[in-house]
Amino acid sequence: QSALTQPASVSGSPGQSITISCTGTSSDVGTYNYVSWYQQYPGKAPKLIIYEVSNRPSGVSNRFSGSKSGNTASLTISGLQTEDEADYYCSSYTTTSTRVFGGGTKLTVL
């Protein structure tokens, strides 16, 4: 099972919006609306921020939003804040009932 493809890094200034892409295949992202996104600070456990492509858990800022088109899912963070600087990972359910992660994207808020 190959990892989903994410850009290694993205950057933006406070107040701007950024989008992180997550490209899979017809064996995962393309078949299911079961894409989730996680935020991870250095030395900390990941935290769920988006599930089922575009749903936010309770307590997660509405500045985080998700979408999907074909084999590619996307995470958009609007109104960037310094505390958004972290690593972001996408994950998908697969046709073999396993899970797969993206390689991760380091977000830098300039």
Added chain:
Amino acid sequence: QVQLVESGGGVVQPGRSLRLSCAASGFNFIRYGFHWVRQAPGKGLEWVAVIWFDGDNENYADSVKGRFTISRDNSKNTLYLQMNSLRAEDTAVYYCARDPLTLPYFDYWGQGTLVTVSS
């Protein structure tokens, strides 16, 4: 509140075995599936294994299939990962994560336990 606390990590020689535990509290353990996810130093997340609520269904990443076994004790609210024939590439922080099963995602994570495979 939901808590997942991993333990059992440490330094182990290649070819040896280790068992990780994940103690759960603050919710009805039997209603959830659980995963192990690992992260090698400086690397990304890698899914390792999943077990369903009843313990009768499991699935594994190809990289650990045949060497690792996931299990659970619903009477003790504890998840396990038995790791055999360990390799240097198994060195990582191992996280347990909860899965609501109604939709496949990881809604809560433990703090992780570090496994180092080295001679």
